Amino acid sequence: MATTGGAGRPEKRKAITRAATAVFGREGYVRASMDAIAAEAGVSKRTVYNHFADKETLFLSVALRNSAELADGIRELMAKHLDKVVDLRRGLVDFAVERAHTVLAAGDHGALGRAIRAEVANIPADVLEAWLEAGPVATRRDLAAHFEALAGRGLLTEADPELAAEQFTLLTFQGIAERSFWGAVPMAGAEVERTAERGVDAFLRLHGAPAAG
Amino acid sequence: MATTGGAGRPEKRKAITRAATAVFGREGYVRASMDAIAAEAGVSKRTVYNHFADKETLFLSVALRNSAELADGIRELMAKHLDKVVDLRRGLVDFAVERAHTVLAAGDHGALGRAIRAEVANIPADVLEAWLEAGPVATRRDLAAHFEALAGRGLLTEADPELAAEQFTLLTFQGIAERSFWGAVPMAGAEVERTAERGVDAFLRLHGAPAAG
């Protein structure tokens, strides 16, 4: 990431990363200006350049951090809804709904994801790989582990946890993400829920244990 | 769309739209310059402004045209693979593979779709709606109609053609689109085929007619 040393006060650095996340999310990489980020952070532009070598470095830095934070949040949702589940369908639907709201919220998180996807052709391959690994890939792996545990409890079939995680995401989340353009166009909460329910029903027909169906 | 009258020679206009599609697709809306578009079209910048009022008008115009052309291409693929199908699984897999290659090809088509998705927050609501209607929504409707016909022949269940079309697209296409970032990051042909096959298998377990399974 090549931040310019560890110089400067940490509180300023934190304000800059928060502001950069918001401005890049709102405007996208090209439209966002370093002036606007400095203003939103409440620091001078010189201070921004004291902490981050240039605009690209700042963008990639907050992108990576954001990806990891988002994966952490989703991991917590899995623990909350899938660890000690009694009603499997209910737990899966609740997880799907909260996940969609978390990722696509108009707040800081989802917006930056949009900016990254828009800019993906201009991101160095190794940074893109790190972003994927910290975010979507980690989430799929975590979800597969949970599904494997659920299979161990006889609630899902054992066959292929990775495939189950992939198809769960497709059926319960990807349609919402695509239709709302990753949160850029708001989607009614009721439609999110309806989509999650229909997705979970399809998922359970594919991967639910016959006994628990 | 507010093109500036019908002035100018049609051949020039065609060259401009073709060049704009390519440049916007390569660079994205913000990075693309009217100079580059004029150069790629082999006309003067004055000629570009003679046909299209400004940069935004040009972008939205080629976006709409592109959306409709892409939907036409997919419609042809449906006719080719699903109209007189004998081996249903084979037909669905071939359709899914060709569709993925068509949409995500590095050529003119898919690249502009990326630019539109990146810029969606800055597109007027009515134009975005028209773009959706001409493209993704039309494709889903066409696919649902084909699935209804296949149900009439006893190859799929009758239940809900719209839902079947939605889930077919999710299971056989959306994962490829997401992983390749709508064609920005190339994906091996073998992985496209493998993904399509696994998606079709899941789709048939959800919507295949029991007799034909």
Added chain:
DNA sequence: GTCTATACAGGGATAGAC
């Protein structure tokens, strides 16, 4: 020694003028 504030050089963009 890090911050703020401001100004400035250099490049490139749109859109219009000649």
Added chain:
DNA sequence: GTCTATCCCTGTATAGAC
């Protein structure tokens, strides 16, 4: 078809302030 007015952006430089 070239040329230009006008604007905005990045990144640096130059002041002084806590």
